[in-house]
Amino acid sequence: MSATLEAARSADPKSSPPAMSGNKVSVFYGAKQALFEVDLDIERHQVTSLIGPSGCGKSTFLRSLNRMNDTIEGCRVEGKITLDGQDIYDRSIDVVELRARVGMVFQKPNPFPKSIYENVAYGPRIHGLSRNKAELDDIVTSSIRRAGLWNEVKDRLNEPGTGLSGGQQQRLCIARAIATQPEVLLMDEPCSALDPIATAIVEELIDELRENFTIVIVTHSMQQAARVSQKTAFFHLGKLIEEGKTEDIFTNPKNKQTQDYITGRIG
């Protein structure tokens, strides 16, 4: 496991195959089509940001990457999404296992109303990732450390996670998500409920996590996309308008709509 990770890290992103790949992805909510034939590759150990005005389908695309759309009544996904070359909508794929491999952090911090320890230990526990208490303790400790929360909570692991501040709660949710060692981490506007200081901390954390995880982030803040991501995809009205290196999108967009959006004329 770690050997392949090392290999993937040292390899040039261009040459290694993408972690996830969407091929003509269309999503329907009942009769309404929310996403139109989106082709998008998620590169390994990069942060890919999905931007666009509200209702443009960016969250829908994000949620189809770990099949969270399955929980929505009447939602249908067409096309093909692969994780390491494997079709995630294939019948042989277990959605429970998929979500352990593709973790998710939500817009509003949503820790379980349990202790900080139990929040982080939940994923490893249900997926049987530890053989004993000591191993579980290790996973919990290292996950909280990687989420940059250790110094703030090390003395109160048994206190409820809901008692933390908003920014701390969101980092707890990130610790919870990375505790299952996912390959890809999906973040749905993770900073929209946080103040600027907490946002800065989480953004810094995202940059650090890139070393070990592939990250997809939906954001409304173009500054955030510019700050944290290497690749940006612009969605509008359910279509993928333009994608490319973040610096190219923000300095030299090829499409007029993209230019209008990033300069604040639509949205």
Next chain:
Amino acid sequence: MTDAIAPAFVATADLSSPEAVQRRKRRYAADLRLRIYGVAAIATAIGLLGVLLLTLVIGGYSAFVQTHARIDFAIPAEQVNPADPAKANWRAIVAQGLQAVLPEAGSPAAQRAMGQILTNNTQFIVRDAVLRNPSVIGGTLTLDVPVADPFDQLQKGVIRRDTPEENRRVSDQQIAWFDALATQGRISTPFNWGLIFNADSRFPELAGLSGAIVGSFYALLVCFVVSFPVGIAAAAYLEEFAPKNRWTDIIEVNINNLAAVPSIVFGLLGLAVFIQIFGLPRSAPIVGGLVLALMTLPTIIIVTRNALKAVPPSIREAALGMGASRHQMIMHHVLPLALPGILTGTIIGLAQALGETAPLLLVGMNAFITSPPGGIMEASTALPTQIYIWADSPERGFVARTSAGILVLLAFLLVMNAIAIFLRQRLERKW
């Protein structure tokens, strides 16, 4: 564009004009009226409740004490065989005991009249006391025996001494005997533990609620064991798994309708199905409990669904996003968070079931049964049906006992609701 128009509107609205002042006054007056209506409504409700409780207390308080007479019964060894003490002329022993402390009675009719002062069951009370403690054979046994209902009422002032003798349940001679007992200090009015610990009886002075309390307990136990798991399973399925389509809509409407079905209909159903078809015993708490379970089920389903709905969707997303299965999401996160609401609703549903009378009448839980049931299959009454039976009885003593029974029932309901409130406050989580 809008900025240009807005000032013009503000300029035309003069908030200090007489019309504007008038309008404001009317608005405040309407506010005040609404508040007065509300206070009046609450005052009426509390007032009516107060009248109800006051009536019950006034009518029922006297049943919480019972007049007793202390008699020294001589237990001569020649009349009671120590080898077989149950076989003796206990009636004669009781009569001798009375005659020892009262003036000569003379004629057999007068002796009978004297015997009526004590409760009819005195001979059995004395016998049982001797059986429990055979060492008194050959000596005397001093017992506080409940007096018969008319004398209890005489002591409590319900039967008045100034009523002409022919219109009175007790004769002048009997009053004289009773007063003689009183002057000897033999009459006492202790707290009536028999009301709680005795089973039903033909004689008001002996009648108690223990059979009804035990019967109600068994019936509620059956009701809880059946309706709680079934209700939660049904609600969890409807809320978390069932697709939203016409069928689930029909089921939902029917569950809500079921909650509004008159309880007597459930009683008929219980009679037809549980007793006729399944052959369960009549009057048994199991049948009463099953019928009450049918009635409580919609309540539990509805409160459970509401409690599940109140769990924030973000918790479900968090669990599913972690790769929890639906089962894990429900068992680990949603149900524990919904539990306070479910428990509160269930207890309130059970409290309703405790007070339910009509369905129990139809399955025969209003039978006259003089001992508490030993199990859920034995014939029994329940608290509300016991009150119903007593309310129907002609003896004066049952009037007060009916009110007292209602007060006991209300006390149980109060305790259950208090438990529900306690659980809600104790278990409720904030997030």
